[in-house]
Amino acid sequence: MNPVKRIAHRAGPWLALLAMALPATPLVAQTTTPTTPGTASSERVGTDLPKRVVLRFVTESEYPPFNFYDDDGVLIGVNVDVARAICLELNATCDVKVRPWEELLPALARGEADAVIAGHTITPQTLAQVDFTNRYFHMPARFAGPRGTEEIEITPEGLDGKRIAVPAGTAHEAYLRVYFRDSRILPYASAELAREALLAGQADFLFDDGVSLVFWLNGALSQQCCEFKGGPFVEPRFFGDGMAIAVSKTDTALKAQLNQALRRVRASGRLEEIVARYFPLRVY
Numbered sequence: 001m002n003p004v005k006r007i008a009h010r011a012g013p014w015l016a017l018l019a020m021a022l023p024a025t026p027l028v029a030q031t032t033t034p035t036t037p038g039t040a041s042s043e044r045v046g047t048d049l050p051k052r053v054v055l056r057f058v059t060e061s062e063y064p065p066f067n068f069y070d071d072d073g074v075l076i077g078v079n080v081d082v083a084r085a086i087c088l089e090l091n092a093t094c095d096v097k098v099r100p101w102e103e104l105l106p107a108l109a110r111g112e113a114d115a116v117i118a119g120h121t122i123t124p125q126t127l128a129q130v131d132f133t134n135r136y137f138h139m140p141a142r143f144a145g146p147r148g149t150e151e152i153e154i155t156p157e158g159l160d161g162k163r164i165a166v167p168a169g170t171a172h173e174a175y176l177r178v179y180f181r182d183s184r185i186l187p188y189a190s191a192e193l194a195r196e197a198l199l200a201g202q203a204d205f206l207f208d209d210g211v212s213l214v215f216w217l218n219g220a221l222s223q224q225c226c227e228f229k230g231g232p233f234v235e236p237r238f239f240g241d242g243m244a245i246a247v248s249k250t251d252t253a254l255k256a257q258l259n260q261a262l263r264r265v266r267a268s269g270r271l272e273e274i275v276a277r278y279f280p281l282r283v284y
Contacts, residue, residue, distance in 0.1 A: 052257065054093045057083045058113040061098045065278035066119045066243075079117045079243075081274045082136055082265070089261035105129055108246060114254060116246040123240075131249045133258045135242035136271065140232030140284060141172055142210035144198065144217060147227050154230025159183045165194040165203035171238040172207050199225050210283050218280040232284050 059067045059079055067077040080096055087094035099107055104116045108130060121139075122132050143154050143164075152158050160182045166173045168187035176185050186203055188194040195216060198206040206213075210232055216222050233239070245262075247255050265271045275283070 050253070052090060052092045052114075052254070054095055055083075055087050055090065056112075056114045057094070057096045057117050058099045058104050058107050059083070059096060059116070059118040060101045060104065062101075063119055067117075078137065078274055078278050079119060081277070082262075082271065083115075083117045085265045085270050085274065086258060086261040089264050090257060105246065108248060111248075114247070114251070115258065119243050120246050121240045121242070122244055126246070130246040131252075131255055132244035132246055133255055134262055135244050136262055136266075137275070138234045138242035139239055140210040140234050141175065141207065141239055142213050142232055142283075143229045144206045144208070144213055144226045145204065145229040146198075146225060152229070156180050156182060159205065162204040163202070165197040165206045167191045167194050167208060170208075172209070175233070175235065175238045176207055195222070199223065205229060211279075214279050214281045214283050228281070 059075075059077075061067055061069055061075060063077070063079075065077055067075065067079045070076050075096065075098060083096055084094050097113070101118070104113075104118055104120075105126070107113050108116050116130070119137075120126060120132075122135075126132075145152075152162075156179055159180055161184065163184045163186055164176060164180065165186045165188055166176055168189055173185065173187055176183065186194075186197065188197060191208055191212065194203070194206055194208065197203045199222065206226070210228075213228070217226060217228070234242075236242075245258055247258065262271075
């Protein structure tokens with residue numbers, strides 16, 4: 001499966017129903033990753049667990065910047081470095097192996113791995129098969145606009161009447177139609193066409209996946225035309241609950257250890273350093 005499609009939350013035919021069902025109260029862009037409910041209980045059980053000598057992670061290799069092979073054939077990426085940081089915290093040997101995407105969760109079920117760290121998002125379908133740690137990365141939505149223009153408040157009121165390009169049929173379009181309904185929403189058949197509209201001045205702003213926008217803004221195709229405007233939007237109902245490490249439902253001790261290690265990696269600033277290592281611009 002295409003790794004980009006794994007993350008994208010497609011609105012499709014339910015776009016109109018979603019727009020009617022959700023409240024019209026504007027959401028303020030969040031500048032920090034939301035906390036995960038239920039963390040306190042994990043903190044209480046994470047300290048007296050048996051030591052793991054080896055932690056066996058599986059991931060895939062075709063999802064840059066999260067997991068991929070560099071020019072020297074070395075497996076790197078956000079997920080890989082997070083796994084290694086966790087192993088360092090737990091004083092365990094890190095064994096990270098590559099499997100095709102469709103074989104990751106089955107490998108965990110067969111006991112061939114202790115955990116899967118490959119950018120899985122938490123959905124009812126995956127929760128039926130595995131358990132998840134606390135989130136370590138969220139997929140933010142971002143606005144982009146021309147450089148050097150007058151600063152404008154990125155709110156429904158601030159963008160009233162403004163032309164906003166967005167890939168059609170996506171959760172990003174659904175979000176705009178719920179909360180930015182007084183803007184001129186311009187759906188395009190693809191993210192590339194929406195970006196070209198902004199580049200050509202046919203739209204005032206672009207609203208899309210923040211991760212892909214980072215690399216477009218920093219790349220040659222954007223012609224350095226534009227920059228992020230406002231902060232990130234991480235509304236779970238539209239953009240998912242974020243990435244987490246998948247573990248067996250029966251291995252509650254490992255889940256507690258991983259959560260404990262993730263908290264330490266985050267508190268020490270290493271998680272932020274890892275993300276910054278692979279993103280040319282701040283995604284949050």
